[in-house]
Amino acid sequence: MGKVFRTNNKESMLLSRIESSKEKERRVSIETARDNLEPMSNAISQKLVENSLVETTSKNSLQDQIEKKLEKLVKLDDFEIDYQIAPFRELVQNPNVISLVVTAFVLETLIDHKDVIDIYGSDDEIYNCINTQVQKFMPPM
Numbered sequence: 001m002g003k004v005f006r007t008n009n010k011e012s013m014l015l016s017r018i019e020s021s022k023e024k025e026r027r028v029s030i031e032t033a034r035d036n037l038e039p040m041s042n043a044i045s046q047k048l049v050e051n052s053l054v055e056t057t058s059k060n061s062l063q064d065q066i067e068k069k070l071e072k073l074v075k076l077d078d079f080e081i082d083y084q085i086a087p088f089r090e091l092v093q094n095p096n097v098i099s100l101v102v103t104a105f106v107l108e109t110l111i112d113h114k115d116v117i118d119i120y121g122s123d124d125e126i127y128n129c130i131n132t133q134v135q136k137f138m139p140p141m
Contacts, residue, residue, distance in 0.1 A: 041067035099131035
């Protein structure tokens with residue numbers, strides 16, 4: 001005879017809280033990106049060029065491309081965001097959704113842009129560079 005599993009109410013509540021906190025963090029991240037499109041894209045593009053992770057003929061073009069991506073990001077639904085970050089979801093333990101989307105954009109799309117000469121560094125290095133800049137705009141939680 002099979003074992004009867006009973007759901008534990010405390011366990012369910014804990015899992016629900018964890019899921020709710022992740023959803024809230026995601027929502028706050030997207031709202032922060034919406035409120036800081038230009039300065040965030042400037043900081044990200046500047047740091048990518050300074051750290052020699054992206055070699056480009058025009059830093060302004062790089063900034064414009066990242067800003068356009070952030071504009072699109074704030075209009076996407078959860079499924080579209082999850083689809084874009086799927087290949088990079090396991091990159092770090094507790095990723096920031098904005099950093100993952102921009103990392104995916106840099107690694108998959110910007111590499112083919114006419115003003116980008118080459119992209120250097122590992123996926124981790126690029127994510128950490130981008131995440132450092134994104135975290136500067138995030139409110140304390």
